[in-house]
Amino acid sequence: MSLINRDTDYAIRALCFMAKNKKKFISAKELVRDLKIPRPFLRKILQTLNKRRVLRSYKGKSGGFVLVQPPKKIFVMDLVRIFQGGVKLRECIFKKKPCPNIRTCLLSRKLKEIEGKVISQLEVISIASLAGEIK
Amino acid sequence: MSLINRDTDYAIRALCFMAKNKKKFISAKELVRDLKIPRPFLRKILQTLNKRRVLRSYKGKSGGFVLVQPPKKIFVMDLVRIFQGGVKLRECIFKKKPCPNIRTCLLSRKLKEIEGKVISQLEVISIASLAGEIK
DNA sequence: AACAAATGATACCATATTAGTATCATTTGT
DNA sequence: ACAAATGATACTAATATGGTATCATTTGTT
Numbered sequence: 531m532s533l534i535n536r537d538t539d540y541a542i543r544a545l546c547f548m549a550k551n552k553k554k555f556i557s558a559k560e561l562v563r564d565l566k567i568p569r570p571f572l573r574k575i576l577q578t579l580n581k582r583r584v585l586r587s588y589k590g591k592s593g594g595f596v597l598v599q600p601p602k603k604i605f606v607m608d609l610v611r612i613f614q615g616g617v618k619l620r621e622c623i624f625k626k627k628p629c630p631n632i633r634t635c636l637l638s639r640k641l642k643e644i645e646g647k648v649i650s651q652l653e654v655i656s657i658a659s660l661a662g663e664i665k
Numbered sequence: 666m667s668l669i670n671r672d673t674d675y676a677i678r679a680l681c682f683m684a685k686n687k688k689k690f691i692s693a694k695e696l697v698r699d700l701k702i703p704r705p706f707l708r709k710i711l712q713t714l715n716k717r718r719v720l721r722s723y724k725g726k727s728g729g730f731v732l733v734q735p736p737k738k739i740f741v742m743d744l745v746r747i748f749q750g751g752v753k754l755r756e757c758i759f760k761k762k763p764c765p766n767i768r769t770c771l772l773s774r775k776l777k778e779i780e781g782k783v784i785s786q787l788e789v790i791s792i793a794s795l796a797g798e799i800k
Numbered sequence: 801a802a803c804a805a806a807t808g809a810t811a812c813c814a815t816a817t818t819a820g821t822a823t824c825a826t827t828t829g830t
Numbered sequence: 831a832c833a834a835a836t837g838a839t840a841c842t843a844a845t846a847t848g849g850t851a852t853c854a855t856t857t858g859t860t
Contacts, residue, residue: 533754533776536819542772557835570821577837590828593835606772619668636795637677637741641668644786651779660771671848692806705850712808725857728806 533648534606537613540567541575542606542660545584549601549661555594575613582612601658610652617652619645668783669741672748675702676710677741677795680719684736684796690729710748717747736793745787752787754780 534542543565548556558576562569576595580587584604585595597604610617620641669677678700683691693711697704711730715722719739720730732739745752755776 533779534772539772559835568820571819573836574820580836587836588828589826589834589836591832591834592829593827595836636797637669637674637790640786640790644668644783647786648779648783651775651782655772655775662771694806703849706848708807709849715807722807723857724805724807724855726803726805727858728856730807 533617533652534610535614537575537578538606538609540565540572541579541609541613542657543567544572544575545579545597545601545604545609545657546661548585548595548597549657555588555592555596557594560594578612584608584612601661602656604657605653606655606657606660607649607652617645617649619648668752668787669745670749672710672713673741673744675700675707676714676744676748677792678702679707679710680714680732680736680739680744680792681796683720683730683732684792690723690727690731692729695729713747719743719747736796737791739792740788741790741792741795742784742787752780752784754783 544561544567547561547564558569558573561567561576562572565572576585576587579585580595583598586598587593587595607617620638679696679702682696682699693704693708696702696711697707700707711720711722714720715730718733721733722728722730742752755773
């Protein structure tokens with residue numbers, strides 16, 4: 531029931547590393563060395579971040595990845611959306627039919643409220659705030 | 666990533682039903698008929714609720730289950746604890762070693778905060794509040 | 801005393817999700 | 831031309847979850 535899965539987690543770490551090295555291209559190799567994430571796995575994540583334009587990738591020798599936006603403007607919630615499709619704390623068990631139970635729906639309503647609060651909290655955690663070492 | 670799994674969900678429904686029929690013993694049979702939950706599955710849930718003394722069971726012909734406490738005093742968070750072991754929105758990926766990353770731990774701290782808020786919200790949703798039909 | 805109707809305990813299976821791996825194609829600086 | 835980088839995609843393994851099946855025990859009723 532983790533709010534954040536491994537993809538998101540690894541993405542956050544990679545982005546934090548990059549936030550502190552903004553000057554140059556960063557290759558998957560460097561990230562693997564620093565973050566100790568399995569290489570093919572990290573590459574998949576970087577590719578996704580590229581497609582979703584959080585990063586921009588450059589092929590070829592001495593290629594790598596660069597942040598597209600400043601770390602202040604990248605939020606944990608963005609990554610949760612990319613890698614987990616958002617936060618859904620309440621999937622209705624009856625996916626197709628309308629809920630047969632009023633009670634269930636009362637519960638749903640309350641869970642939706644909680645969900646909204648969680649989302650708005652994730653929307654203000656920036657990569658910058660996580661990357662800061664001393665602060 | 667649902668906050669509530671099926672066990673908890675079914676338990677809530679069963680308890681809501683019982684909350685409205687407090688007078689007599691209620692058998693698994695009746696609950697199955699009303700709730701449309703697979704029988705052996707519901708029975709397992711009722712057994713757990715009995716062990717954790719949310720219900721009390723009575724064997725034998727015309728036996729069944731009774732609520733031990735008033736519905737006002739049974740909270741969704743109690744059931745989440747029973748069936749899901751609580752709410753853990755952040756399992757540290759590095760279970761054994763201490764986290765190698767400061768950033769990860771900064772994130773952990775923020776997620777813990779969110780988790781605490783979620784828990785306190787679940788702690789005030791009572792079965793009574795979910796069972797009420799017209800209200 | 802026997803039987804039926806209820807719960808108790810427990811072992812099992814099937815499916816979906818998740819984590820992680822492997823492979824080959826494409827691009828590009830030197 | 832080659833090496834070093836990313837792009838795309840298919841596959842495998844482990845774990846969690848949802849659900850089923852079976853047999854034992856208890857107890858009211860006749």
